[in-house]
Amino acid sequence: GQNIDQPTEMTATEGAIVQINCTYQTSGFNGLFWYQQHAGEAPTFLSYNVLDGLEEKGRFSSFLSRSKGYSYLLLKELQMKDSASYLCAVIDSNYQLIWGAGTKLIIKP
Amino acid sequence: DGGITQSPKYLFRKEGQNVTLSCEQNLNHDAMYWYRQDPGQGLRLIYYSQIVNDFQKGDIAEGYSVSREKKESFPLTVTSAQKNPTAFYLCAASAGEVWEQFFGPGTRLTVL
Numbered sequence: 001g002q003n004i005d006q007p008t009e010m011t012a013t014e015g016a017i018v019q020i021n022c023t024y025q026t027s028g029f030n031g032l033f034w035y036q037q038h039a040g041e042a043p044t045f046l047s048y049n050v051l052d053g054l055e056e057k058g059r060f061s062s063f064l065s066r067s068k069g070y071s072y073l074l075l076k077e078l079q080m081k082d083s084a085s086y087l088c089a090v091i092d093s094n095y096q097l098i099w100g101a102g103t104k105l106i107i108k109p
Numbered sequence: 110d111g112g113i114t115q116s117p118k119y120l121f122r123k124e125g126q127n128v129t130l131s132c133e134q135n136l137n138h139d140a141m142y143w144y145r146q147d148p149g150q151g152l153r154l155i156y157y158s159q160i161v162n163d164f165q166k167g168d169i170a171e172g173y174s175v176s177r178e179k180k181e182s183f184p185l186t187v188t189s190a191q192k193n194p195t196a197f198y199l200c201a202a203s204a205g206e207v208w209e210q211f212f213g214p215g216t217r218l219t220v221l
Contacts, residue, residue, distance in 0.1 A: 099151040
């Protein structure tokens with residue numbers, strides 16, 4: 001079966017750095033997305049990785065290792081508004097998007 | 110502004126009634142999707158459409174129906190056959206399979 005694993009919940013302090021991990025076992029791989037979802041709202045796109053390595057975009061970076069079936073989202077200089085769920089999603093060999101359950105990130109002052 | 114609209118934001122229906130959720134996009138994207146999200150869970154695909162007049166079942170299509178008569182519109186009907194319809198419903202559109210999906214604001218359906 002296809003599976004994406006993320007921690008259910010993480011807590012971090014304002015101003016700190018947090019890394020949210022995502023491991024996947026899918027039938028093939030055609031890319032990985034990270035989305036942010038605030039409570040009661042729609043997901044919004046953060047990043048897309050298809051090649052190994054780190055993609056940096058402001059305070060957010062996303063890393064991919066295809067050989068390990070592993071990605072992480074790195075959030076720096078955390079702000080209270082970063083409190084949200086972070087969803088990892090993988091495009092499989094049939095170009096279907098497989099979603100993880102999401103990681104709820106709680107930021108404390 | 111380009112985007113996706115879903116209406117209404119909150120919807121209440123009695124058990125046994127069919128209800129149709131609207132989704133309209135002006136992004137000119139070919140692909141559209143319907144997801145269901147339950148509290149504390151990820152997104153589950155109900156139906157998707159890659160082109161007008163064509164659509165495919167997702168993982169949890171039972172009790173739902175869709176139509177795609179126009180590129181801009183992809184309405185979802187929640188039928189009385191859906192055993193547990195209370196959920197947050199999200200519509201999305203993308204330029205293609207490896208492109209990011211843009212989401213509408215969602216409709217929270219409560220069946221009483």
